[in-house]
Amino acid sequence: MTELMQTALNCLVLSANYILLALGLTLIFGILRMLNFAHGTFYICGAYVVYALVQKAGVNYFLATLAAMVVVGGLGLLIEALILYPLNDKLKVASLGAILGVSMVLEGVLSFIFGGEDVTIGSYFKGTIAIMGATLSRERIMVVVLCGLIMGGVYLWIRKTRQGIAIRALAENPKVASLQGINTRSMRFLVMGIASCLAAFAGAIVTPLFYINPFMGGGLVFKALLIVAVGGMGSIEGSVLAGFLIGFVESIGVTYLGPIAEVASFIIVIAVFLFRPWGLLGVEYEFH
Amino acid sequence: MALLEIKQVSRNFKGLTALSKIDIDVQEGEILGIIGPNGAGKTTLFNIISGFLSPTHGEIRFRGKNIVGLRPDMIARKGLVRSFQGVGLFPMATCLGNLILAHHLYQEIGFWKTMAHTGSYGAREKEVKAKSLAILKTLNLDDKKDMAAKDIPYGYQKMLGIAMALATDAQVLLLDEPVAGMNPPEALAMTQEIKRIRAELKKTIVLVEHNMKMVMGVCDRIVVIQYGLKIAEGPPELIRNDPQVIKAYLGTAEAYHDTSN
Amino acid sequence: MSFIKRNLRGLVFIGLILIFILLPLIFPNPARIGMFIGCGVASILAMGWLMILRIGCLSLGQVAFLAIGGYTSALLAQKAGISPWIGLLGGGMASGLVALGLGVVFLKVRGLSLSIITFAFAEVVRLIISTLEFFGGHGGIMEIPKFNPLLIPGWGIVRFDTPLSCYYILLLILMISGLFMWRMDRSALGRTFMSLPQNENLAQSLGIHPLRYKVISFVTACFFAGVAGAFTAHYYGVLYPGSYIPMQSIIVQIQGTVGGVASVALGGLLGGSLMVMVESWLLNVDARWVYIFYGAVILAVTFMLPEGLLSLPRKIKKLYKKA
Numbered sequence: 001m002t003e004l005m006q007t008a009l010n011c012l013v014l015s016a017n018y019i020l021l022a023l024g025l026t027l028i029f030g031i032l033r034m035l036n037f038a039h040g041t042f043y044i045c046g047a048y049v050v051y052a053l054v055q056k057a058g059v060n061y062f063l064a065t066l067a068a069m070v071v072v073g074g075l076g077l078l079i080e081a082l083i084l085y086p087l088n089d090k091l092k093v094a095s096l097g098a099i100l101g102v103s104m105v106l107e108g109v110l111s112f113i114f115g116g117e118d119v120t121i122g123s124y125f126k127g128t129i130a131i132m133g134a135t136l137s138r139e140r141i142m143v144v145v146l147c148g149l150i151m152g153g154v155y156l157w158i159r160k161t162r163q164g165i166a167i168r169a170l171a172e173n174p175k176v177a178s179l180q181g182i183n184t185r186s187m188r189f190l191v192m193g194i195a196s197c198l199a200a201f202a203g204a205i206v207t208p209l210f211y212i213n214p215f216m217g218g219g220l221v222f223k224a225l226l227i228v229a230v231g232g233m234g235s236i237e238g239s240v241l242a243g244f245l246i247g248f249v250e251s252i253g254v255t256y257l258g259p260i261a262e263v264a265s266f267i268i269v270i271a272v273f274l275f276r277p278w279g280l281l282g283v284e285y286e287f288h
Numbered sequence: 289m290a291l292l293e294i295k296q297v298s299r300n301f302k303g304l305t306a307l308s309k310i311d312i313d314v315q316e317g318e319i320l321g322i323i324g325p326n327g328a329g330k331t332t333l334f335n336i337i338s339g340f341l342s343p344t345h346g347e348i349r350f351r352g353k354n355i356v357g358l359r360p361d362m363i364a365r366k367g368l369v370r371s372f373q374g375v376g377l378f379p380m381a382t383c384l385g386n387l388i389l390a391h392h393l394y395q396e397i398g399f400w401k402t403m404a405h406t407g408s409y410g411a412r413e414k415e416v417k418a419k420s421l422a423i424l425k426t427l428n429l430d431d432k433k434d435m436a437a438k439d440i441p442y443g444y445q446k447m448l449g450i451a452m453a454l455a456t457d458a459q460v461l462l463l464d465e466p467v468a469g470m471n472p473p474e475a476l477a478m479t480q481e482i483k484r485i486r487a488e489l490k491k492t493i494v495l496v497e498h499n500m501k502m503v504m505g506v507c508d509r510i511v512v513i514q515y516g517l518k519i520a521e522g523p524p525e526l527i528r529n530d531p532q533v534i535k536a537y538l539g540t541a542e543a544y545h546d547t548s549n
Numbered sequence: 550m551s552f553i554k555r556n557l558r559g560l561v562f563i564g565l566i567l568i569f570i571l572l573p574l575i576f577p578n579p580a581r582i583g584m585f586i587g588c589g590v591a592s593i594l595a596m597g598w599l600m601i602l603r604i605g606c607l608s609l610g611q612v613a614f615l616a617i618g619g620y621t622s623a624l625l626a627q628k629a630g631i632s633p634w635i636g637l638l639g640g641g642m643a644s645g646l647v648a649l650g651l652g653v654v655f656l657k658v659r660g661l662s663l664s665i666i667t668f669a670f671a672e673v674v675r676l677i678i679s680t681l682e683f684f685g686g687h688g689g690i691m692e693i694p695k696f697n698p699l700l701i702p703g704w705g706i707v708r709f710d711t712p713l714s715c716y717y718i719l720l721l722i723l724m725i726s727g728l729f730m731w732r733m734d735r736s737a738l739g740r741t742f743m744s745l746p747q748n749e750n751l752a753q754s755l756g757i758h759p760l761r762y763k764v765i766s767f768v769t770a771c772f773f774a775g776v777a778g779a780f781t782a783h784y785y786g787v788l789y790p791g792s793y794i795p796m797q798s799i800i801v802q803i804q805g806t807v808g809g810v811a812s813v814a815l816g817g818l819l820g821g822s823l824m825v826m827v828e829s830w831l832l833n834v835d836a837r838w839v840y841i842f843y844g845a846v847i848l849a850v851t852f853m854l855p856e857g858l859l860s861l862p863r864k865i866k867k868l869y870k871k872a
Contacts, residue, residue, distance in 0.1 A: 035661065087851065092661065093607055097806060098851045100799055104844030111837045218795055222672065225665065263676045269669040273662040274654070338754060360753040370754050378747040389744050393756040395737050399765065402736050403729075413737070456755055 002135055007251065013140050013209070015247025016147035020202035021224035022231065022239035023154055024195030029233045030171030031184075031191040032084060034095050038103035039199055039224060040217030046072045046200025047207045048110055048214075054121050054207075065204040069197040076196025077189055085188065103217060110214035118211035143205050150201060151240070154194075158236055167191060223250075226265055229272045289352055291316040291492055292337070292368070292460055297346030299332055299516075306332045307516045310346070314460070319486055319493045321507035323500075323527075325537055329516040330496045331373065334462050337494075338370040339363040350460070365393060369458035373465050376449035379438035383429050383448060386437050387420035390452035423451050443474040450481065454489070461485070463495040467502050475499060479506050504528060512537065562731065562815055566724060573716050582712040584829040586784065588822040589719040590615075591804055593777040596730050596817025597770030598805040603739065603813065604763045605746025606656070607664045610671030611774055612797045614644040616790075617674065618775025619782040620684055623693045626783070633696045633783040637722070637776050644775025648768045656763040671798055679790035689789035693782050715784045722780060723818075726773040731814035733769060739813075742766050800824070803847045809859025816859050823858075 021039060028036045049068035053059040059067070079102055087095045158164035170177040170187050178184055203212075227246050231238030246265060253261030290313035299307040307329045314320050322330050335341040337348055339360035347354050355363055378386050395416055401407045424430045427447050432440050437448065446466060453461050466482065467475040479502055485491050497503045503510060504524040512520040512527060514536045520527055527533055553560060573582050594611050601608045618640030625631040625639050655666050678684040685691075696709035696718065709715060733739055741762050744752045749759050782788050808820020824846070831838040854860060 035665075083848070090855070094851050094855060096607070096664075097802070097847045100802075101844040101847035101851065104796075104799075104840045105848070106844075108837055108840030108842075108844060111840065116837070215796075222668070222795065226669075229665070260676070260680050263673050263680075266669040266673045266676070270655075270666050270673075273666050273669075274658055340750065340753075359758065360750075361756050361758045364754055364756040372751060372754070375748065376751060378744050378751065380747055381744070385740070389740060389752075390755055392737075392741065392752075396756070399738075402738055403732055405732075405736070409737075452751075452755065 005136060007255065009136055009140050009144070011247050011251040012144045013206070014251050015244045016144050016151075017202050017206060018223060018227050018247055019151060019240055019243030020147060020198050021220065022227040022243050023151070023236065024198040025221075025224050025228045026231075026233060026236065026239045027167070027191045027195045029228065031167060031187055032080075032088075034084065034092070034099070035225065036099060036195070037096070037221055038079070038099045038106065038217075039195070040219070040221030041103040041106045042072050042076065042196045042199035042217075043203035043220055044110065044212060044214060044217045045075065045106060046203030047212045048114060048203075049200070050204040050207045051114070051119060051121055051212070055119075061208075065201065068200045068204040072200035073193045073197040076192045080189055080192040084192070085185070103221075107214045107217060114214065116213060116215070118213045120209075120211045121207050139208055143209065146205055147202070150198070154198070155236060163187075163190065223265070226269045229269050290314055291351065292494070293347075293349040294333075294337065295347045295349065297333070297336060297343045297348065299329075299336060299341065300344045305516050307336075307343070307513075310513070310516075310518055312511055312518070312521075314492060314494055316492055317486065317490060318508045319482065319495070319506055321503045321510040322494065322496045322513060323498070323503055323510060323537065324513035328513045330513055331464060333513070334370060334464055334496060338368065338462060364456060364458065367457075367459040368462070369453045369456045369460070370462035371449045371453045371464055371466065373468065376464075377437040377445055377452070380436055382434045383424060383437055383440060384417075384420055384433040386448060386452060387423055387455060388416055390455035391416040391419065393456055419455070423455065427451060443470055443477075446470065446474075446478065447481070450478070450485075454485065454491075458491075460492045460494065463493060465497055466495060467497065467499050475502055478502075482506055559731075562727070562818070565818060566720075566727075569720055569723075573713050577713075579712045582716050584826065586712065586716055586719050587829065588825040589716075589723045590777045590781060590821075591801070591825045592818045592821030593723060593726050593773050594801045594817075595805040595808055595821040596727060596813055597774050598801050599808070599810060599813040599816050600730055600734065600742075600766050600770040602805065602810065603734070603742040603746075604656075604766045605659065606667070606763070606767070607802070608667045608770075609664050609795070609798050609802065610667035610669075610674075611770075611801045612793045613667075613671035613674040614648065614771040614774035615778035615781070616678060616788075616793045617647055618644045618778030619788050620678055620690070620778075621775070622779030623690050623782040623788055624684075626694045627690070627692075633694055633779075634699070636783065637779045640779025640782070641772045641776035644778065645768050645772035648771035649764065652764040652767045653760065656760060656767060668795065668798070671793070671795065675790055675793045678793075684790075685788070687790065689787060689791075690782075691787050693786045693788065695786060696783050715780075719777075719780055719784075722773075722776055726776070727814045727818060730769065730773070730817075731812070733766075734813040738762070738765065800843060803843050803850075805857075806855075807846060807850050807857055809857025811856065811859040816857055819858055 021043060024042075025036055025039055028034065028039070046068040049071050050061070050064040053064035053067055054061055079099075083098050083102060084095060087098055158168065166177070166182045167187060167190075169180065170182055170184065174184065223246065227242040228239060230245065231240070231242030249261060249265060253264065292314035294310055294312040294314075297307055297310045298305070310329075310333065312320070322333070324330055332341065336343050339355070339358050339362070343356060346356075348356050350363075350366060350368055355366065355368070358366075378389060381389065395412050397408060397412065401409055421430065421433070424433050427444070429440070429444060429448065432444070437445065440448070446468075450461075450463065450466060453463070463482070467478050470478065482493060482495070483506060486493060495503075495507070507524060509521065509523055510527045511518060512530075512533050519536060520530045520533045522530075569585075572585055576582070576585075594615065597614075598608055598611050621643035622633065622636030622640035625636050626633055631639065651670065655663060655670075658666065679687050696715065698706050698708045701707050707714070709718065734742075741752070741757055744757065745759055745762065752759060804820040804824045805817060806820070807824060808816035808818070810816060824843075827842065828839055831842055850857065854864070
């Protein structure tokens with residue numbers, strides 16, 4: 001029983017992580033029409049800010065997390081202003097190359113500052129609690145809860161606030177949206193900022209749980225890509241659903257089937273992009 | 289037997305009927321015009337004939353053989369070629385490059401021969417280049433031969449598009465709005481060219497157009513399509529006086545005469 | 550003068566090849582020769598990448614074909630005792646066949662979807678070779694037979710166990726692939742390739758079968774990548790799945806982009822060689838610079854010279870004309 005619950009909890013942690021990343025990616029894709037390959041690096045940057053502040057400067061963990069969100073959010077805004085917006089009307093390959101370049105530069109810089117080895121910080125919420133007879137790590141439960149809160153917040157924001165509605169309008173039909181007075185430029189900034197914050201938050205809260213190194217970003221963003229692909233570009237619900245699915249496949253699949261389960265995830269990506277590039281739950285539209 | 293027979297062609301898109309039981313026979317050597325309000329299904333019909341779309345029902349026979357289900361490039365190989373609305377060129381290629389590409393069917397002699405430049409490869413390359421230069425000259429484009437096709441004036445672009453369709457040596461040309469966006473002198477030049485293509489080169493032409501003056505002036509027969517249905521067919525005099533057509537599309541006789549631009 | 554102008558690129562290419570032949574004699578240091586070999590392999594990959602770009606596909610998974618070629622040749626040598634020389638061809642053919650099978654399915658898709666698919670495929674290959682015992686798992690394959698000596702008429706028995714001798718093997722492979730891809734690029738085939746991303750519908754309507762041409766380009770590029778991969782297997786004697794991480798495919802893209810889209814062969818050669826040389830130098834200084842280097846390069850190229858170094862002469866001429 002304990003083992004089952006622990007596996008379930010691990011699955012939730014993984015899913016929550018992926019969902020936060022996928023949400024950011026999907027937002028960025030919807031508004032900037034670009035796949036943010038640097039998203040994984042934002043995640044890692046967030047983790048490293050927390051590591052640096054907590055481990056080296058003794059800053060409180062929550063404050064460090066907030067700082068991470070601010071720093072990486074700012075980074076996202078900077079990238080949008082200096083790199084993505086100027087390249088907006090050039091070919092998509094240009095922004096793809098540029099964002100890959102950004103991600104590589106960031107990873108290189110991180111490896112200079114922090115070295116290439118894996119690091120971690122200790123648990124913040126120490127200890128375990130017993131639920132239904134199973135011993136579960138407090139840390140992991142808190143991670144899932146916090147992620148859930150943030151996800152709920154994002155969902156409400158998208159659905160209920162003016163900005164959220166504006167974003168959905170812009171994602172669906174940029175021309176009409178701008179005729180309605182929606183300022184594309186500021187929306188881009190908003191989305192980029194929020195998405196980077198989400199990525200930073202996701203990175204920050206798992207720092208106590210996992211080891212990090214500067215080069216993990218690549219693997220992560222590809223998983224997140226998978227999720228967005230399966231769930232549907234631009235679909236929030238899709239990202240959530242797919243995040244659970246992939247988290248499940250990975251935690252359960254890898255535990256019982258070994259690393260070959262990862263291959264299954266990539267085959268899913270291929271299949272989705274071959275036959276339904278708008279994802280399982282996305283809205284069908286001209287993808288390129 | 290008609291050169292091109294469109295038999296009972298229908299096409300549905302998720303519950304929307306774009307075309308319904310269209311029957312058209314195109315005789316060899318004629319110029320047939322297809323007119324109708326926007327959204328009537330004219331471009332859909334062209335897409336079906338040239339193989340870019342398949343009909344939900346019906347057949348298309350070219351020289352007696354059914355061509356439904358064939359790929360567009362195979363249909364082009366059989367001798368039926370179309371021009372495109374809007375951008376009908378390779379925008380980044382030069383004008384010369386565009387025309388050379390249009391001779392693809394002539395130049396396609398097999399992978400290894402092309403790689404080794406053996407056999408007729410060299411000779412054909414020279415031939416194609418010379419032909420293309422000659423065509424550019426007749427179009428008055430030889431001073432622009434090295435310009436990117438997207439940079440030449442619009443009227444020239446349309447002419448180049450037609451020239452490319454001709455270069456394929458196809459027997460039947462489907463022209464999608466050949467004079468769209470042209471001013472009167474350009475439209476006139478295009479009309480003369482279309483007449484010449486039929487008279488001198490003995491091609492069969494089917495065209496879709498909105499410019500009534502041009503259509504009435506150049507077509508032997510006209511087919512009128514509205515809401516996916518063929519509502520009239522016949523020579524220009526018959527069509528311009530058909531009450532149904534007038535109601536659906538042309539407006540009153542006076543209004544028609546005013547569409548002189 | 551006119552002959553030189555018309556065939557300028559070809560002559561430059563031949564000139565470069567001559568330089569490459571003399572290079573290891575000028576720099577006999579084995580480490581240097583090792584770097585030159587790296588340049589050669591990178592060039593072949595970059596050329597293939599540019600060839601695929603011609604048809605409108607941005608491949609993010611070229612190293613997968615390096616892996617397929619390498620592992621095929623290595624396993625043929627180890628398990629079936631096949632000579633590495635045949636293995637070169639075997640590796641190429643394996644890559645080519647896989648590319649063929651995939652191409653007819655994948656190349657129907659366009660744009661970003663296709664890029665993502667190539668990337669996902671590369672990861673699938675990497676995961677398979679690092680997991681299955683048959684492929685050596687995480688540790689890779691060791692003790693791969695090197696190139697066996699050949700009896701060359703007129704020279705006697707020639708041994709190929711030094712970096713210098715292997716350099717010339719690679720040079721031969723580079724020349725063959727370069728010339729093949731150059732010829733393809735400059736012929737009617739290359740012309741047809743380039744028409745596809747511009748207006749595929751029009752191409753079809755002119756009798757061009759898009760899939761056929763896309764597959765030809767793709768298979769050619771991957772075939773030569775496979776041969777290069779087989780070469781690395783027998784030169785280094787080991788194969789390690791970590792060499793085929795996504796970052797490496799992105800590096801191929803950067804090398805190709807930096808080289809220049811104007812000419813597949815020359816662009817690939819230029820981009821591959823130049824980048825590897827700088828990368829090698831940086832690895833000696835501090836390995837961490839490599840990431841920053843490649844990132845900075847692609848950013849610089851994207852903003853300042855999007856068509857690569859080959860477009861530099863043209864741009865300078867334009868500035869000159871304005872002045």
